[in-house]
Amino acid sequence: MENYVILKAKMAKESSSEIAKMDTNSKNLMLLKMSEGLENSLDIIIEENKKDVFKAKEKGFSSALIDRLTLNEKRIKEMANGLRKIAQLDDPIGKTVSAWTRPNGLQIQQVRVPLGVIGIIYEARPNVTSDAAGLCIKSGNAVILKGGSEAINSNKIIVDVLRQSLEKNGFNKEFIQFIDVTDREAVKMLMKLNEYIDVLIPRGGEGLIKFVVENSTVPVIETGVGNCHIYVDSSADFEMAENIIINAKVQRPGVCNAAESLLVNEDIASEFLPVICKKLIDMGVEVRGCEKTRQIINDVIQATEEDFKTEFLDLIISVKVVEGIDEAIKHINRYGTKHSESIITKDYFNANKFLREVDAAAVYANASTRFTDGFEFGFGAEIGISTQKMHARGPMGLEALTSVKYVVYGEGQIRE
Template identity: 55%
Template structure:
């Protein structure tokens, strides 16, 4: 069984060493990691094939296997993600604000690493390199605990990153991997208060809920994506059809895919048949309320449960609403505060939607699929936070830092 106490102590020591590196040194080590990923493409594909074969044996759906599957292109994208992190400004050591108080003390806020970050995640091997590179650039050691579905891929990826560090005479303990995928080890990780400064779960609703309820380590919640698109009465049918098709079908197994379509009653009769035709071509199953069903011959009747479900599949729930106000109310009741979109040519309705919808990312006339750290220019992401404390939305380098107050005096004492 994995000795988490030893891993924790090693990570803490590595974090101290990592915090002393300058930006140029960190960037060179990250470039070495990117090259190592590229140079081991064949081995990574072989390890990933083991995971895919295991997925077949366990009857995992094809749509979920897409999250797991690697290709030469995806491996190249992983290396590119590391290199984009290299190009980002290093936040560590930045003085965000400085002022002088009444006593003549000069007080400043300096960005510093959090320390040791633990990440529990499922299925997607690219999380391994995204998390490792972001943590490293922000001066944090990381302990990774991936799911059993991607065990072989994750284990090899971490060993490649560690070897790249060792070849550069830097501690491989800065990036560590828990090779035990049992629930007992995950639960033990959640109790590592002496070593972990924060724990970030990234996966399905069950994983995130379990971590929130059982962790003693501080948690940054990365949420599930029960995301909506609202088609307003002032929308364009072609734009609406294109955006809905992209948000639902381009990659339905990811957290920024659309799960529910809301549409204004004044355009439902005209828009829904066109949308249905496109979605049927893409293999989407439609579940509609009674009004929407009148315009959608292929749809089955939606249940109350459908409105709160993150399908992660080729399924879309559809509801007709009387107004933008009703759409906003529905979204704020059922959403997971991830990504929401409105399609409209009405500026005032768009602004109302932006102001009143409670979510980490709110779009006007664009697909929810853009909620992604790489797309937002963060190089990669550690996850998409749906909470409101410390970090919200795609979490890049800034979200992995803390503040240290630095104070300069010239002999002051407090009366």
């Protein structure tokens, strides 16, 4: 096991210097060939994915998690299209971020460079495999992919297709590495390979992210557990609020930018809550409410302290009646995971107060939290959604996968 993981890391490290030097046209061609490979392999990818879905159903996975795991023709074509969109994006590598000249005549430039070797540890969503590979290639990085056991067959065939697409077209397939063992020991080993890996990005549930953050000696970019809130202010348009809440909770409940908690201003709670809760319940959502909520709607489940902390990733939502915007902000900053938060209001002052004071990677006024996504933000795809404040925050596109170096031009200057 140890030799296997180290070998993969070594191959990624050796190839990283090659891809770092590649020009934009070559990287774009690789992405287009990878995209073609996915579309030409629809049937075999779907067959392998069915094995994972069958096992997930046998193990009693929730319908939301099975949805995240499932691939079909439409989703595979979206993966392929995602690679094409990445090819259309500006190449960040070699761009001058800033430049200046010192009084002694030294010309200094800050230039974007690849990070080197990026390790991605992720769960459930096999589309991450192609998105991550595509973004790393466009940003001049080699990548080591370690997907979860629940998607092992899907991830393995996707990587095989991507690597074969590179090799058939004269490119180095070693730019993309895949750890195809499901033993957690492989993750533990990756976390200690500072010699070969420049950064690790965990994508998945709270347990995985916490485990990597607490145990890795390789630098980690912490991505998003999403306990996301929607606060309905006293001046909110009810129809707008209903549409946004339904979208944020129901469209895809198993994703990190889905709403998990609803906060409602007490001035409108008796009028608004019966309507929205009925709609949610009719759509299969389990509503867990605070005491004030249950006084208005007595057939909802009692919410616990733990419910307000929980990323359900399912058709469940916690509901709390709050006195006003200050209590809403206080609640979100206490229980939120700094991912995505939204206010529904007609009050310009309250909207700006919320956007200014809520501590999260993405804050919204009158829009669904479901937009926190690399594709929706115009990044083509994303490597993850960072909830930390160092290096990168929010949906991580190409620039988040780069560092900088200082390029200094002189004419014989020496320091006195």
